[in-house]
Amino acid sequence: MSRIAAFGEVMMRLETPGFSTLSQSNRLEYSFSGSGVNVLSALSRFGHETYLASTLPDNPLGDAALANLRKLGIQTGFVNRGGRYIGMYFLEHGFGLRPSKVTYSDRLGSSFNTVPHAAGDWERIADSVDAVHFCGITLAMNELARTQIKQLARAVKSRGGKVIFDCNYRPSLWGADGYALAKPHYREMLELADIAFMNEKDALLTLGMASSAADPHSQLLELIPQVAKEYGIGTIAGTHRHVNGDNTHTLSGYLHAEEGFWFSRPSTFSVYDRVGAGDAYASGIIHACLRGDDAQYAVDYATAAAVLAHTVHGDTPIATEADIVKAMTRTAGDVER
Amino acid sequence: MSRIAAFGEVMMRLETPGFSTLSQSNRLEYSFSGSGVNVLSALSRFGHETYLASTLPDNPLGDAALANLRKLGIQTGFVNRGGRYIGMYFLEHGFGLRPSKVTYSDRLGSSFNTVPHAAGDWERIADSVDAVHFCGITLAMNELARTQIKQLARAVKSRGGKVIFDCNYRPSLWGADGYALAKPHYREMLELADIAFMNEKDALLTLGMASSAADPHSQLLELIPQVAKEYGIGTIAGTHRHVNGDNTHTLSGYLHAEEGFWFSRPSTFSVYDRVGAGDAYASGIIHACLRGDDAQYAVDYATAAAVLAHTVHGDTPIATEADIVKAMTRTAGDVER
Amino acid sequence: MSRIAAFGEVMMRLETPGFSTLSQSNRLEYSFSGSGVNVLSALSRFGHETYLASTLPDNPLGDAALANLRKLGIQTGFVNRGGRYIGMYFLEHGFGLRPSKVTYSDRLGSSFNTVPHAAGDWERIADSVDAVHFCGITLAMNELARTQIKQLARAVKSRGGKVIFDCNYRPSLWGADGYALAKPHYREMLELADIAFMNEKDALLTLGMASSAADPHSQLLELIPQVAKEYGIGTIAGTHRHVNGDNTHTLSGYLHAEEGFWFSRPSTFSVYDRVGAGDAYASGIIHACLRGDDAQYAVDYATAAAVLAHTVHGDTPIATEADIVKAMTRTAGDVER
């Protein structure tokens, strides 16, 4: 098994119970997540040693976040303490036609986005791990976050570790002219990446590539090999999701490596909690790639991990390898006792 | 925007959490609603000034009701205090084939049904508003309720305000020979009404009209224009609902005005909490009519409001105009963040 | 062990959690109690067979009440079904200087107060039991309740069973001129009683007796033997309570039988839930008397039962005989494990 770090913000998720809005309710449940947290938690369940690099305030909210990271199986020795706030978001669960709503608190003022890591931290982290995970959400934050992402990526790369980058472009974070602002940073990260998560939309919009094809699948087949070649990325993977009218989603995964494309069969399923499913997919690909599984197994495993993540409360995947292997073959069954 | 009053009872809704019965559980959640409350709450969210005329006991339950009316955005200056009890109903949520069950406490002994408004109240209310909403449920209560409904309706009418009447015939409230008992009171209210909510069943059963057609749609096309003509009602609107086998309902709205009929497309959707959807439809029609929207927009807006009301916990619609406009075009989507 | 019935109303208690008011909260917990219910529940734990005679509506609230009576160990074969409402009260827990508040729903319209038992019910009950318990609260309700109380009391008495009457005068239920209204009914019940619960205040105010003494203790010593003699009551018992400033109460019990007076030592204790403590005292006296314990043991046992009832959530005593015997000697102790 491998030693894997992630660099990213820890967010406090505060959600109203059931399907009530913030105006209707007076209660919240909270948990701690983040793209890096979610990926590491899943990898920890798969047997890897995982380390989060992040910054949390030195107050009871930071303490609670740390305790919950440990609960998820993540080692917290590289978590910096300082600054004043933990990033927060409030979640109101939608139902049917009524969409879920996310309301952020002050994200740019958070400890993660204002307090730099100490000199030498990147080197110590890079010395301790085989791979490191980054996410486009962090890249969208501010100059400090972007600088630190790149410092850590280079430190790991220079020691022979693998750089994993999940494009995860969020339009609301980059604002107007977002694609133009984002493009140089995404290019820089893809140059460093050994494993990248994206699909044809990232190629078209963020990287500004052009396609002669009209439908997403054809665009994917055309553009992803070009990205792999241009940036020298060994493994590129991602998903296509379709939201159906009846509270089900349909998901299919793909993986591109030097030899070609592999696809999982589309899976249609009821959705309990959609957040974090992309991170579950990423964790499945990373696990299979680091272990050297064959590509078809990797994409099937990752897709099953993603599907299971929709059946779990909270952002963070909790499936074990055994759970996922069962789900790769199983259809819905009777209670097990 | 307009100033709109409603006259109706405030009910305390007490429901067991989840899908447990009163014998299984030992906990309840409570809220305050009522047909008038629901319509006003929706209209308040659409930007109107809303006033409830009702009576509540001067005890902690009445205080809690008032506080929650204010929370819904309803002005409570016309709420009379006195009498001894607030109307209550207990709700056990069904699941699938097991229906929801409603159990009432002593409804006729409530403050609303036993304590008359003071002399001069109707005039003061009528002076303050552009329109007033009534509902057939109140008409079913007792002579006091019926007398007061008509006093207020005439006071508003005589000052040029609009009278809105929702037929809302409930067989269980009128008892045996209910249609015969109800007919003269319904006729009296329809004589006063500028906007009425009903469908062909009300015309056939409550008003005792006859139709040459066999299917509901044809009956509607035949009878509603007759009602509009006989009672001189400018706008008549209503819905047809079909309960499907798979926990979905299908709903379509209609609106009849002098120029003819307008219909919304039938909408099929999962149901989270069905109570209050009719009031949401009414609020949509009232809002669009008072603002002078065209009839097709009105019926589409009202239908979307009704559909959204099925996705919300509690009797009271909480959608804003922006939510409804989005829902008029949207199909189910991914989480928004 | 004995077979004991009680005749009295089952009340649904609905309380806000913690110390919130009905305006602050939106949740309730409910349970079912009543003076007869509380006494029988305690006696059931002491090993007696207990039967409630009462009337409950044939709806889900009545079903829930019945299920909870059975849970308390009370046999429900003599519970009549009919009428429309269960009596209810809402409880907001006070703290320190802020008193608890009780708000009743429509009590006189309840099934118990409107639906008479069928002919022959009193005889069947009287044939089945050794003793029957009544309470002054029922006497305060209406003519139906008073008639039925007396019918059942006479039926039991005529078959040699014991009649137990707890005076429990509630000023708010009898209204203005209450003592005068109540007096003939109290006299009638005391004529029938073998065991009565009261203290000097009942003698002075309800029975209109006069005392030459000034302080309550001396009045008790003077009046209770007169009551015993005048009405031919073998056992009279009761308590004196003092509410201290620091959230503690001080309670002492007395028992008068032909040979004289017995008193328990005053006990001072913290109060968790005060309602139902008088019923716990009564149950202790009844248990000890029916078993033939000596008078000092009876009054000590009953006082300990009453003190324990203050430490328990809800109106209904839950202590076993073993718990009470321990409490008769114990001071506060460390956790037992």
Add this chain to the structure above:
Amino acid sequence: MSRIAAFGEVMMRLETPGFSTLSQSNRLEYSFSGSGVNVLSALSRFGHETYLASTLPDNPLGDAALANLRKLGIQTGFVNRGGRYIGMYFLEHGFGLRPSKVTYSDRLGSSFNTVPHAAGDWERIADSVDAVHFCGITLAMNELARTQIKQLARAVKSRGGKVIFDCNYRPSLWGADGYALAKPHYREMLELADIAFMNEKDALLTLGMASSAADPHSQLLELIPQVAKEYGIGTIAGTHRHVNGDNTHTLSGYLHAEEGFWFSRPSTFSVYDRVGAGDAYASGIIHACLRGDDAQYAVDYATAAAVLAHTVHGDTPIATEADIVKAMTRTAGDVER
């Protein structure tokens, strides 16, 4: 109506709320169930007098179990107290592709499985009832359980009471070579049975019978009459269940009596809580058979009871006869008020 006993273990069910796992949550809800408990609770609602024969520890968990049995309408006079532990299982609710998980505590060390009933108990029970229910789960426990099952079955049989046996073979309880181990005990019970619950799988696997047919329905038609003949069982009944992909199940019931086979129409429905549905089916058959309903009514009634049991929280059916009769004809409907 009849007097019916069941002999079986009372289990404490502890479940995490919603769809959280034991690692995610820190709260549990508990209830008390068991195959015999479930069947008796349903029969009690249908109007029968029901008695549980079981053993519970003399500690607060045993007290809580007893109180909840009474709440379900079951008489507890034949419940033995002793031993040290109540059987427990933890339930984590699955969602969609993620299955529910059941984790048992020490089952064989429970009071039920370690403490024998006193001499004379079987005779006293047998003297008091018209029928007794047993379940294959108890048969799987240990020698004590098996001995006691047979003692009670013979005592009832010898007095002319009916013996009801639900095969309910659980592979996880019998372990490797389970069918071989189980066979003699199942044969012994079937020899005693007047009513048996099973289907073709029990005949093939547990009884080791052979069938010339390939599909389950044909096997059922071939084997069940053989079983009825060989063991002299008047009534054999059971269900076929199919788990569909969309969180619905399809269920159909059958009943075989001397005159032939009766089948209910397959019913497809959403599942809220699957546990206990088999017991609901059994209770429906028992009720109809003891009352002498015709066979088609019996199988329709039992199937409706089973379907309703899937819509109810907890293991224990709560439908009344009126609920079931409604469900026999109804399709999903609007709220009833």
Add this chain to the structure above:
Amino acid sequence: MSRIAAFGEVMMRLETPGFSTLSQSNRLEYSFSGSGVNVLSALSRFGHETYLASTLPDNPLGDAALANLRKLGIQTGFVNRGGRYIGMYFLEHGFGLRPSKVTYSDRLGSSFNTVPHAAGDWERIADSVDAVHFCGITLAMNELARTQIKQLARAVKSRGGKVIFDCNYRPSLWGADGYALAKPHYREMLELADIAFMNEKDALLTLGMASSAADPHSQLLELIPQVAKEYGIGTIAGTHRHVNGDNTHTLSGYLHAEEGFWFSRPSTFSVYDRVGAGDAYASGIIHACLRGDDAQYAVDYATAAAVLAHTVHGDTPIATEADIVKAMTRTAGDVER
């Protein structure tokens, strides 16, 4: 009754239930408060018309805050919408020797502290009210808050309205050299004030006055008349609090007006929720002063209001005038029913 405005921030209070810490729990309850909110809520219960001037974000958290302000009886027409965040604080309840802990989120980035009111707002507010309340906490925020406080204070003053200023100096908000930073702003506000809340500590530390006396009471007697004279303040009032060892506090109030000093008797009481008690005291003084009650009544009423505020969950006082009048005379009593 009067029309009273307050200018101040609305804070979202998020608290763990019971006595758990943020690391132990995963649940929060939330409510909305603030010094101005608390004072207005109390005054609204006393019968005044109350208006909050504040700024809230135009998102679901802002909507929830508004709904809850309305629930408290506060008119929200002067609440500005804009900016991005609502101020928040997390509260962990201490027990005994373990103190409660408050953790703030980003306070200076809140809507209130970043978005100015529109031109003309101050004039419209000043035209609508008889008095306006400010608090030293707002003064501590930033230049925008300070500018706006003074603009509104002058606008009200210039129209003959009363200016009320509660010194409420919080060392943690002003930081190092806080008293020196604060002094000019406090002086400016006191120049404008008609009613001020403070005690000798404010005079000594914030205003930098000197006293020849050593004990607080003597310092109060010496300094407050000087403050009244120097700044021309008609009414100055405040409290002395002593925290006792046994979870009780002792509180006494004073009021200084031109004729001299009035004091309430010290009151000792158990504390349930200490936050907001100072605002309750202020509301009592304001109410009595605006109504023209005599000074001794005012200080007794305000002290009773403050004591009751310690017995209530949440920051916001909920006592009615009747509750307070009862508490002015009452000692702890038995349950009222």
Add this chain to the structure above:
Amino acid sequence: MSRIAAFGEVMMRLETPGFSTLSQSNRLEYSFSGSGVNVLSALSRFGHETYLASTLPDNPLGDAALANLRKLGIQTGFVNRGGRYIGMYFLEHGFGLRPSKVTYSDRLGSSFNTVPHAAGDWERIADSVDAVHFCGITLAMNELARTQIKQLARAVKSRGGKVIFDCNYRPSLWGADGYALAKPHYREMLELADIAFMNEKDALLTLGMASSAADPHSQLLELIPQVAKEYGIGTIAGTHRHVNGDNTHTLSGYLHAEEGFWFSRPSTFSVYDRVGAGDAYASGIIHACLRGDDAQYAVDYATAAAVLAHTVHGDTPIATEADIVKAMTRTAGDVER
């Protein structure tokens, strides 16, 4: 800071909320604790590296226990997986005179008490730590537990690590003749111990020593130095507790080292949750001793840690060193914000 292991069972604590009994409630909260867990959790907060040696089942309950150990800051690499059950106890909180009740599930059948650690485990643990903690509760379990305790103690001792032994004699676990059964095992452990927790009762009853003194304090002064000398124990510490009548306890600590006795001042305080306070005391002594603090500081620090542990929900101390240092000097204070 040091590396410290503990060997002991992880218990699942399941408690009813508030003050309800298991018969009254239907909900539980659960957490994971144990003497070793509690001591390690406290030491982890003080900055030490901590490791638990224990055995947990490989099922969802074991997974939940592990996750919660990590949350407490304990490293779980030495936790063995296997066996079938986790130890459990149910806790009903008492109030005042009504004592708390603890009900155990099958403790001897737990994974910890039935599954031995693998060969080599003791050596690997002993190689990794500076000290190891044991508790008399483990010694009471069975021969397997006793054998393993001694194996690990000798392994640590032989490598120069410190052995810590908390006598913690529980009469209910040793049964009749318990002291005689326990004595040889306690002697063996004390022979190995460098730090021991006990008081005069352990010396008198478990070790069977005799004292010429009558009162506990004199007995302590006489016996503890004899124990220290006979068994060669450098540090012996413990507490005296007195349960007062008013829900407060009084606690004082002592520490004996070669130079003599040190005592803390008795502290009297309200009790929120008593369980785990002894472990908090032990953790304070261990921390101070390992760091080389002077003896008076050690006993004061440990006593403050123990007092704080009574103010915290759950068995496990959560105070940080800063919290404890504050509590060493503080009296109850106002809210900190």
